[in-house]
Amino acid sequence: MKYKSQLFQALCSLSVVCLILLVASPPALFLFFTNSPVPVAGSPLYLETSSPGSDVAYTLPDIVADACYINENPEFMPVSGKPVYDVFTVEERQSSGLGLEVPAVSPYRAEKVVYLTFDDGPAPETTPVVLDILGRYGIKATFFVVGNQAEKHPAIVRRIYQEGHALGNHSYNHVYRDLYQSANTYIAQLHHTDEIVRSIIGARPRISRAPGGSAGSFTKEYWDILSTQGYVEIGWNISAGDASNAKAGRIVDNIVAQMKNENLWSHAIVLLHDGRGHHETVKALPEIITFYQDRQFEFRVVSFETPAPW
Numbered sequence: 001m002k003y004k005s006q007l008f009q010a011l012c013s014l015s016v017v018c019l020i021l022l023v024a025s026p027p028a029l030f031l032f033f034t035n036s037p038v039p040v041a042g043s044p045l046y047l048e049t050s051s052p053g054s055d056v057a058y059t060l061p062d063i064v065a066d067a068c069y070i071n072e073n074p075e076f077m078p079v080s081g082k083p084v085y086d087v088f089t090v091e092e093r094q095s096s097g098l099g100l101e102v103p104a105v106s107p108y109r110a111e112k113v114v115y116l117t118f119d120d121g122p123a124p125e126t127t128p129v130v131l132d133i134l135g136r137y138g139i140k141a142t143f144f145v146v147g148n149q150a151e152k153h154p155a156i157v158r159r160i161y162q163e164g165h166a167l168g169n170h171s172y173n174h175v176y177r178d179l180y181q182s183a184n185t186y187i188a189q190l191h192h193t194d195e196i197v198r199s200i201i202g203a204r205p206r207i208s209r210a211p212g213g214s215a216g217s218f219t220k221e222y223w224d225i226l227s228t229q230g231y232v233e234i235g236w237n238i239s240a241g242d243a244s245n246a247k248a249g250r251i252v253d254n255i256v257a258q259m260k261n262e263n264l265w266s267h268a269i270v271l272l273h274d275g276r277g278h279h280e281t282v283k284a285l286p287e288i289i290t291f292y293q294d295r296q297f298e299f300r301v302v303s304f305e306t307p308a309p310w
């Protein structure tokens, strides 16, 4: 009996210690769920550039969202279904000898999967409403943000991130004649947007989407540079047709018509826009979501597991 009561007391003490640890240090909980070496929380972000391969310290992203963070661990593997971010920029990885390769992840396959993707934001009049709607339906989506909009509206970028949606890179200024001068000008815009996003959330996306799509703009040189720098280019296979002046009803019809192609049901990647002026997309969104929910589709965020659209 005495032994039992001592055991009970010991267990109680242990629980209290665990509770104090969790309350005092939420990042400790986060670290528990990652297989990464322990980052030096609270220290400034720096790199040991003089000795490649040495230990590298970094801060945790400022708000720890339910996401995966690629760090200096070469064994890093993302957790299925979560947004993926990198705590280092391309330059930091290159100068410190850290790898830029994308972890070898198998494409996610299931019968009915949809990825809602929103381009050209964030915009104060549309993106927060989109987030409200997604929240109301309890689903996650992916936002390919333009750097010069992200720097104007950091609070919206933070909100996208905090609410567990994925952030992707959609260039800095979206101006084709600047962007597509060469592979180098294109990649420079991705780097610029990386820095902006990281300054807001403490980490950067590894997924990107070419404004206007890669077809017709990318040469082999673009694909090569993206691959050596570890960006994953994400296209689409369902277009909402909302870049023009289409009304909400038409936007829904466009999607429904393209979904007749059952080959796309395992990975329907839907292109939508939350940039300035896209009020019709916002109006159409509840019906688009309902269309997929009624058919038991699983909503996922874009990650390394997302299959190629075609």
Ligand SMILES: [Zn+2]
Pocket (backbone or CB within 6 Å): 119, 120, 170, 174, 211, 212
């Ligand atoms: Zn765009």
